[in-house]
Amino acid sequence: MSNVFREFVQKVGSGNHTGENLTRAEAATATKMMLLGEATPAQIGAFLIAHRIKRPTGEELAGMLDAYEELGPKLQPITSARPAIVLGLPYDGRTRTAPISPVTALLLAAVGQPVVMHGGDRLPTKYGLPLIDIWQGLGVNWTALPLTKTQQVFEQTGVGFIYTPKHFPLINNIWEYRDQLGKRPPLATMELIWCPYAGDAHIITGFVHPPTEAMFQVALALRGVTKFTLVKGLEGSCDLPRDRTAIIGLSSSAPQELERLHLVPREYSFTTKNLPLGTTEELVADMQQVLLGNPGELMQTALWNGGFYLWRSGICPDMRSGIAKAAELLTSGAVASKLQELSQAVNLVAQNIFPKSNYHSHF
Structure with a gap:
């Protein structure tokens, strides 16, 4: 048993009147002790559920990120005219609505905007559809690549994927606790803003509850x-909804202030509904139709999201031109070509064949 870790459990688990928040340094130490197995299973389980009930603070999340920074993997900087976009998506996947982020990543990379994603397999508590399964359905198998080879693919194509079971095995044990507890611990919140990239980055993350945004x-x-x-x-x-106004916070020149953006789908001629998630095979087939430039509900989602992210990354001056650019990239075959390039790069690198880079970041 760790007496140090017991003190952390006591601080976060003492209730509304006597409980305390951890300092940033304490949160970093607690996270490292869990990842390295220096706390007992009883202590880790107690901490995770107590911290879940207490709710994390922004300072605690920063400390957890410090621990991931120290112990976790990072893709190294690539030459790019723009900061790499790091997409923070829930590791336990999707169960209700069709995701579009792999298409968004390909679309951005097709115009020289590097993108980093991260995640694992089907995971608790939701056991939803993870990114890795969608990529495999599209012909891109990230699971076999060590970090050095993922780096090579990233340099060649502008798309990188940190596959946590292989690249960050220290966090694998924590998933068993999540399954047994049946609740997401604050680590799941922190992972949304984790940046496994050592270069200049633009963190893009989703959230559900407004207090999370403030944290x-x-x-x-x-x-x-x-x-x-x-x-x-x-x-x-990070997928913008179509059934409601998209509420977005943008970083501004004042560090503690957000620039607030509300995007109304119908004002851009989009139907106000989200495509439900069917089987993985159906989703992949729909994505392939989008990559062929064919119309449909998922194409509407792709244009809505692609338009926003082309504007937000500075490639297009506004939403309407971003949507038009997304349509052009999809119907011209440019995004499909990027997928083919990515699939070939992953396959060749896995076979120790290193093609010359075709990636240009100065589009």
């Missing part, structure tokens, strides 16, 4: 992150 602001400010986008997205993802 993110504090944590990112403490970590010195000045470029971020916070999206009240579908199932906590």
